[in-house]
Amino acid sequence: MGQYHQLLINVGEVVRHCKPGNFVAISVGGENSSLILRRAFAISRVSDRGEYGGTMELIVAPHGSGSRWLCAQEVGNSLDIIAPLGTPFGIPTAPVQALLVGGGYGSAPLFGLAEVLKSRGCRVDMILGASTVAKIYAPIEGKRSVNSLKIFTEDGSTGQMGKVTDLIPGLIADGQVDVIYSCGPMGMLSAISRITQGTDVVHQCAVEEAMACGVGICMTCVLPVRKEDGTISMLRSCIDGPVMDGALVAWELVGKNGMTP
Amino acid sequence: MRESTFDFSTTLGSAWFPAPVFTASGCASSGRELSQFFPLDSIGAVVTKSVMLKERLGRPTPRMAETPSGMLNSIGLQGPGIDAFLAKDVPWLVENNARVIVSIAGETVDEYGVLARRLRSVPGISAVEVNISCPNVDNRGLVFACDPESAKAVVDSVRRTLAGDLPIIVKLSPDVTNIAAIAKIVVDAGADALALINTLLGMVINTETMFPHLGGKTGGLSGPAIRPVAVRAIYQVHEALPTVPILGMGGVRTGRDAFEMILAGASGVSVGTASFGNPSAVIQVQNELETLLMSKGFNSVREAIGFAHRPAPGPSST
Numbered sequence: 001m002g003q004y005h006q007l008l009i010n011v012g013e014v015v016r017h018c019k020p021g022n023f024v025a026i027s028v029g030g031e032n033s034s035l036i037l038r039r040a041f042a043i044s045r046v047s048d049r050g051e052y053g054g055t056m057e058l059i060v061a062p063h064g065s066g067s068r069w070l071c072a073q074e075v076g077n078s079l080d081i082i083a084p085l086g087t088p089f090g091i092p093t094a095p096v097q098a099l100l101v102g103g104g105y106g107s108a109p110l111f112g113l114a115e116v117l118k119s120r121g122c123r124v125d126m127i128l129g130a131s132t133v134a135k136i137y138a139p140i141e142g143k144r145s146v147n148s149l150k151i152f153t154e155d156g157s158t159g160q161m162g163k164v165t166d167l168i169p170g171l172i173a174d175g176q177v178d179v180i181y182s183c184g185p186m187g188m189l190s191a192i193s194r195i196t197q198g199t200d201v202v203h204q205c206a207v208e209e210a211m212a213c214g215v216g217i218c219m220t221c222v223l224p225v226r227k228e229d230g231t232i233s234m235l236r237s238c239i240d241g242p243v244m245d246g247a248l249v250a251w252e253l254v255g256k257n258g259m260t261p
Numbered sequence: 262m263r264e265s266t267f268d269f270s271t272t273l274g275s276a277w278f279p280a281p282v283f284t285a286s287g288c289a290s291s292g293r294e295l296s297q298f299f300p301l302d303s304i305g306a307v308v309t310k311s312v313m314l315k316e317r318l319g320r321p322t323p324r325m326a327e328t329p330s331g332m333l334n335s336i337g338l339q340g341p342g343i344d345a346f347l348a349k350d351v352p353w354l355v356e357n358n359a360r361v362i363v364s365i366a367g368e369t370v371d372e373y374g375v376l377a378r379r380l381r382s383v384p385g386i387s388a389v390e391v392n393i394s395c396p397n398v399d400n401r402g403l404v405f406a407c408d409p410e411s412a413k414a415v416v417d418s419v420r421r422t423l424a425g426d427l428p429i430i431v432k433l434s435p436d437v438t439n440i441a442a443i444a445k446i447v448v449d450a451g452a453d454a455l456a457l458i459n460t461l462l463g464m465v466i467n468t469e470t471m472f473p474h475l476g477g478k479t480g481g482l483s484g485p486a487i488r489p490v491a492v493r494a495i496y497q498v499h500e501a502l503p504t505v506p507i508l509g510m511g512g513v514r515t516g517r518d519a520f521e522m523i524l525a526g527a528s529g530v531s532v533g534t535a536s537f538g539n540p541s542a543v544i545q546v547q548n549e550l551e552t553l554l555m556s557k558g559f560n561s562v563r564e565a566i567g568f569a570h571r572p573a574p575g576p577s578s579t
Contacts (some may be wrong), residue, residue: 027538034330036484036514036538082540212325212332213537216294219287219310219336220325224318234318234339239294255321255476 003134004105005071006044007058014083015046015054020113021088021206021243024058025214027080028066037212039066042183042242043084044108045115056083059108059137085214089113089181089204089243095121096178099171100146101164101192102128103184104135109206111142113181123147125176129164129188133157165191177201182246184208190251203246209237224250268561269551271305271529273506274428274453276387278305278360278529281562282519282547285510285533286311286364286390286432286456287336289543291350292357295536299544301359305529309350311366311392314375316342321476326465331484331512332534333463335477338366338395343379355385362430364390365419368398370411374418381426388428390508391419391452394459406434406459409443413450420451430508432456433494435487440494441501454506456531457498458491483534488512492525499526499567514542516549523550523562524569 025038044057062071073079089109092098098117100110107128114124124145129152130136136151136158143149150167151159160166165188171177172195182192183206196203211221215238222234223241226248235241271281283305289295292307301307319339326333340346343365354361363386367373373391380389393405393415405411412431419429431452437443444455460481467474491511499507509527513519514535522530530550535542559565 035327036330036534037327037332038538210323210325212327212334212534213540215297215540217288217290217540218325218334218537219290219319219339220322220334222319222322222324222339232318255323 003061004137005060005062007060007070009056009058009079009081010052010054011056011081011083012054015048015056018043018046018056018084019088020109020116021086022084023086023214023242024056024081024083025085026070028069030069033069035066035069038082038214039070040085040211040214040238042106042109042206043112045112059105061105082214086238086242087240089206091116091120092122092179095123097123097176098125099168099177099180100124100126101168101180101182101184101188102126102137103164103188104130105137106182106184106188106206106208107137109183110181111139111145114142114145118145125171126150127152127164127167129153129184131155164188165195168192168195172196172199172201179204180246182206186251186254189246190249190254193246193249193251196246204243205246205249206242207237207244207249208242211238214238224253226250266560267551267555268563269554271562273388273430273508273528276428278387280305280547280551281523281529282543282550283362283508283529283531284308284536284543285531286392288533288536291346292354292359295540295543296357298540301354301357304543304547306360306362306387307354308362308390308531309346309354309364310340311338311364311390312340312343312346312376313338313366313368314343314372316340316345323474323476324480326474326480328463328465328482328484329486331482331486332537333465333475333480333482334460335475335480337477343376347379347383351383351385360387361385362388362390364392364432366392366395367415368395370397370399370414370418373415374422377419377422381423386427388430388454389419389423390430390432390456391415392432392459394432394434404434404436406432406443407437409446412443413446416447416450416452424451428453430454430456432459434459435490435494435511436462441497444498444502444505448502448505452505454508454528455498456508456510457494457527458487458511461487461490483512485512485514488518488521492521495522495525495527496569500570503567503570513546514539516546516551516553519546519550520553520565523565524567526567526570528562528566
């Protein structure tokens with residue numbers, strides 16, 4: 001599927017606890033591997049009606065040695081997996097106009113989210129973007145769960161040439177957006193936060209930060225987040241995220257030295 | 262019948278623990294997260310993440326890089342500060358019946374003394390780990406653990422406040438020429454036990470950006486890659502100071518690895534980085550170690566401590 005692999009994992013009853021935005025951590029490389037850390041993947045979708053009971057779908061880009069190992073697994077192999085992890089997307093109690101924005105394979109969890117939002121009576125528009133056509137993840141069946149889908153590529157190889165953020169200010173100005181749900185590279189998430197700043201639009205973003213453990217003990221995946229009093233906390237994207245309030249993330253401080261509490 | 266008489270307990274100074282396997286400082290946060298995976302009261306003790314005087318945000322991301330059979334971390338001692346730690350984290354651990362070893366870290370000799378004073382009357386703490394692998398702000402940022410004078414000054418300062426109240430475990434850095442010499446200096450200054458080893462300083466350069474990968478540029482190397490270094494350090498220090506208890510750590514991920522450290526001279530073993538890949542690692546290592554010790558015919562942990570130092574059998578005489 002483009003540059004991505006689709007993995008279907010039979011996880012049984014665990015699917016009942018999986019919500020859009022949750023992620024999983026999978027051991028890679030086998031018993032004698034020199035890869036000692038798990039790999040984290042967003043859950044794309046879950047189904048409790050499969051032939052084998054509950055299944056979960058992951059979209060994996062085989063870029064590193066761990067993800068390549070995972071994509072090379074044969075049907076029927078067992079995996080060591082911890083799921084579900086993290087804080088999921090918040091689902092509104094009343095119908096809203098939701099705009100889902102995905103960058104690269106960051107779009108994967110948005111299709112499961114779209115189904116849930118639709119079932120709650122929300123209008124769901126989706127914008128996907130990537131550098132080129134092969135890096136767009138947009139399954140045909142996923143398109144059924146959205147009211148509209150627009151695609152942007154930086155090289156114009158499919159959809160419109162440009163960036164996902166090109167369209168958002170206009171949609172907000174037209175009053176077509178109450179909540180933005182986003183998932184993708186940090187640059188995209190921070191750009192969306194700049195656009196929603198000063199508007200009433202809520203921005204729930206699923207962040208992507210390198211993590212060693214996924215369960216809250218290693219403190220490597222932290223992001224600077226503003227507290228109510230304006231001071232900064234370094235919150236773990238594995239436990240306090242991956243879904244965070246984009247308005248509270250201090251994007252300008254990500255990866256910067258010289259922070260004070 | 263051996264199971265009923267097998268003694269799995271251990272001691273570090275005056276502190277007694279029902280089992281010899283611990284978390285490693287900085288690899289279990291304050292224990293809460295791991296309690297989803299095993300009951301904290303079933304292991305030797307929770308060694309908490311090194312706490313400093315004030316709240317600290319730590320270093321910028323990226324904070325980690327996976328390396329062959331290991332990883333680099335560059336957290337920069339992010340933490341809530343001693344006040345919030347004593348108000349929230351320690352009471353929670355005590356309520357959950359966990360034994361607690363509090364790890365402290367300071368930027369000056371005085372800070373260690375102040376931290377020690379704050380711990381003196383706190384109920385439920387079994388021992389204090391003094392993490393001296395931090396830069397000494399008053400001495401050009403030279404790491405305390407790598408400078409015998411600074412290391413001695415820190416232990417002096419902590420001992421003056423704590424002596425007799427709580428066992429003092431001093432955690433040493435392997436980034437020194439002669440670890441047994443540093444060990445002797447801190448023991449002479451009043452350390453009741455030693456924790457060996459902290460991470461080794463390392464660096465990864467990203468060959469795409471052609472800059473150091475970590476936000477803090479350098480990081481601490483941990484994981485199975487450093488285990489032989491830890492075993493060597495424990496062996497050398499136990500040889501030089503056979504009566505000083507050692508909490509061994511560095512790349513332990515199986516009961517076999519923990520057993521190896523006990524044979525080298527460790528009285529207890531901490532599991533650190535292994536918990537990142539396997540949140541149940543501490544309890545699994547402990548269970549495997551117990552089985553292994555019994556299968557080798559030991560009646561207690563104590564019998565196995567430093568067993569690798571026994572005289573080798575000579576050629577049989579004729």
